[in-house]
Amino acid sequence: MELRTLEYFLAVVREGNISGAAQALHMTQPTLSRQLSALESELGCMLYQRSNKGIVLTEHGITLARYAESIVQLAEKANEEIRLPEHSVAGPVHIAAGETRIMRSLARAMQSVRDRYPKVTFELYSGTSAELMDNLAKGFYDMLLECEVRSHKYFEVLELPERDVWGMLVRKDSHLAKLPVIHAQDLIGEQVIMSRQAYRVGALDEWLGDVREQLKIVSFYNLPLNSKFLVQEGVGSSFTYEGLFDGNAENNLVFIPLAPRLTSNQGILWRKGPLSRQAQVFLDTVRKECGQQIRPSDTF
Numbered sequence: 001m002e003l004r005t006l007e008y009f010l011a012v013v014r015e016g017n018i019s020g021a022a023q024a025l026h027m028t029q030p031t032l033s034r035q036l037s038a039l040e041s042e043l044g045c046m047l048y049q050r051s052n053k054g055i056v057l058t059e060h061g062i063t064l065a066r067y068a069e070s071i072v073q074l075a076e077k078a079n080e081e082i083r084l085p086e087h088s089v090a091g092p093v094h095i096a097a098g099e100t101r102i103m104r105s106l107a108r109a110m111q112s113v114r115d116r117y118p119k120v121t122f123e124l125y126s127g128t129s130a131e132l133m134d135n136l137a138k139g140f141y142d143m144l145l146e147c148e149v150r151s152h153k154y155f156e157v158l159e160l161p162e163r164d165v166w167g168m169l170v171r172k173d174s175h176l177a178k179l180p181v182i183h184a185q186d187l188i189g190e191q192v193i194m195s196r197q198a199y200r201v202g203a204l205d206e207w208l209g210d211v212r213e214q215l216k217i218v219s220f221y222n223l224p225l226n227s228k229f230l231v232q233e234g235v236g237s238s239f240t241y242e243g244l245f246d247g248n249a250e251n252n253l254v255f256i257p258l259a260p261r262l263t264s265n266q267g268i269l270w271r272k273g274p275l276s277r278q279a280q281v282f283l284d285t286v287r288k289e290c291g292q293q294i295r296p297s298d299t300f
Contacts, residue, residue, distance in 0.1 A: 001042060003075055006068040008035050009047065013065050017054035073140055090119035093279045096132040097124065097145035098197075099223050101243035102162050102266050106145065109285045113278075120278045128197045128222050142270060142279035148202045149267030156270050158283070161290055163263035165242040166204060168256050169224075169231050176237055181259035184211040191236035193227045196220040204239060207262045228253070 011021040018036070022029040040047050047061035057065060080091050093113075097103060110122050125132065129146045136144045137154065149159055168187075170176045179186060184207065192215050198204040199220065205212065218236045221227040227238040228245055231253060241264070242255055268286065275283065 005039050010068050089117040089277050089281055091278050092121045092123045093282050094123045094141045096141040098129050098147040100164050109289045112285050113282050144269045146269050147266055148264050157267055159267040166258050166262040167242055168237045169240050170237040172252050172254050177254050182256050183259050184208050188214045191216050191218045193219045193230055193236045193238035203264055
């Protein structure tokens with residue numbers, strides 16, 4: 001199975017038909033069809049069926065598309081690094097991250113690296129830590145900014161000194177907006193929008209305690225941006241980190257911290273073993289920017 005053939009197959013998946021894929025690949029439709037037929041013969045199964053609206057992937061085709069995407073991405077990443085001149089500091093650093101204001105610290109480190117090495121670029125991938133962890137292990141990312149950082153058997157861990165503060169994003173016309181802080185008991189009977197990652201695990205779950213079973217959870221979210229619109233439309237009040245939304249800019253929204261005060265520690269993970277030169281320079285810069293406040297991973 002050749003990498004080029006997998007790229008052809010993915011082009012057909014993206015375009016939804018063979019003619020469009022052939023045009024995007026700058027090749028003739030019969031040539032592309034022969035390549036795909038050879039791939040099906042090699043694998044011994046049908047990968048797609050033609051319909052009036054284009055192609056429809058079979059179950060085998062869906063499976064191959066998932067693996068092909070991973071294979072092609074890893075090949076591109078390897079090609080990027082191998083083509084760099086020896087001993088040069090250039091090329092992309094692939095960083096996965098959840099949504100947290102601590103990204104500002106990483107942004108300062110990025111700019112510091114760019115000032116010294118202008119050929120270094122940064123590719124960011126957003127998602128929850130749980131969603132991104134698998135691709136970090138597979139090598140798609142150089143590192144991951146993990147929310148609720150913990151120790152890991154197969155990753156190096158650099159805990160960051162800053163902490164995110166938990167609170168509720170509420171409408172200004174809600175009675176919760178009149179409170180200086182929100183206690184767990186204040187949420188009994190309230191319509192609540194909950195972080196899927198924080199539900200039943202981590203610091204927020206411990207803070208809720210027995211009240212968790214009395215919450216009226218109306219929606220779950222992976223990343224908090226969309227939850228903001230639910231709050232604006234009165235669906236409920238949302239758990240989130242401080243600093244992700246500007247209350248003044250959002251007009252009818254306000255952030256109220258939790259009591260007792262609840263914080264989450266964040267950190268950077270990377271696979272054990274050598275990093276690319278540019279990724280190592282970035283990691284060293286983060287260490288320097290944070291100074292001696294960083295605690296080694298074996299302290300938590």
